[in-house]
Amino acid sequence: xxxxxxxxxxxxxxxxxxxxxxxxxxxxxxxxxxxxxxxxxxxxxxxxxxxxxxxxxxxxxxxxxxxxxxxxxxxxxxxxxxxxxxxxxxxxxxxxxxxxxxxxxxxxxxxxxxxxxxxxxxxxxxxxxxxxxxxxxxxxxxxxxxxxxxxx
Numbered sequence: 011x012x013x014x015x016x017x018x019x020x021x022x023x024x025x026x027x028x029x030x031x032x033x034x035x036x037x038x039x040x041x042x043x044x045x046x047x048x049x050x051x052x053x054x055x056x057x058x059x060x061x062x063x064x065x066x067x068x069x070x071x072x073x074x075x076x077x078x079x080x081x082x083x084x085x086x087x088x089x090x091x092x093x094x095x096x097x098x099x100x101x102x103x104x105x106x107x108x109x110x111x112x113x114x115x116x117x118x119x120x121x122x123x124x125x126x127x128x129x130x131x132x133x134x135x136x137x138x139x140x141x142x143x144x145x146x147x148x149x150x151x152x153x154x155x156x157x158x159x160x161x162x
Contacts, residue, residue, distance in 0.1 A: 043068070075101055087113050110136060127151055 122130035
């Protein structure tokens with residue numbers, strides 16, 4: 011029976027519209043996004059209409075995020091010129107991620123220093139919203155070449 015599936019499977023699925031995709035072909039975020047608009051019983055006509063609505067909804071959300079980014083500023087946490095520059099370039103969401111990285115660098119601790127060439131550094135790295143992990147790494151600075159190397 012399994013070997014003859016190309017003959018009988020279409021009979022059972024001919025009333026189903028799959029839009030040429032399966033769950034394994036779509037990422038979880040795309041899956042969740044389309045779940046707002048379509049379901050397993052959606053016919054082709056409804057799919058086309060809902061697909062248009064989904065794209066419009068996504069474009070609106072992006073437009074709102076852009077508008078909010080241009081009308082509001084997330085405050086900087088340092089006086090670094092680089093942070094100020096990124097504040098003007100990134101969207102609010104991306105700048106918040108960048109700002110978290112800056113905060114992480116501000117709170118690095120030098121745990122050993124070998125006369126200005128090798129630094130042993132300890133940093134608390136944010137893994138999730140509530141979980142931080144302590145990471146140790148070595149930074150080597152060559153003042154002659156003006157180069158830094160990091161084991162991170």
